[in-house]
Amino acid sequence: xxxETVAIEVAFAxxxxxxxxxxxxxxxxxxxxxxxxxxxxSHFPSYDLSALPVGVWMExxxxxxxxxxxxxxxxxxxxxxxxxxxxxxxxxxxxxNKI
Numbered sequence: 001x002x003x004e005t006v007a008i009e010v011a012f013a014x015x016x017x018x019x020x021x022x023x024x025x026x027x028x029x030x031x032x033x034x035x036x037x038x039x040x041x042s043h044f045p046s047y048d049l050s051a052l053p054v055g056v057w058m059e060x061x062x063x064x065x066x067x068x069x070x071x072x073x074x075x076x077x078x079x080x081x082x083x084x085x086x087x088x089x090x091x092x093x094x095x096x097n098k099i
Contacts (some may be wrong), residue, residue: 004027006025008071014044
């Protein structure tokens, strides 16, 4: 009997590098199991990827999410700077430079 699979990608980006791993997983695979099956953690030994939130196409998903064909599973690390705060600081700097 042939096991049915789905094609997905697992992605993680650190400041120094990023990896996108394409793989096929068994139908019914949970999102965290897909990350484990990708072996992406071997590319980022200084990160504990199991402790980070995961999602699909920029939407955080629960641990019980079952991956679907075409999903891009993304592992999210904490941002150093909030984008809104960064824009606010740039605007303030530009305003101060005009004075």
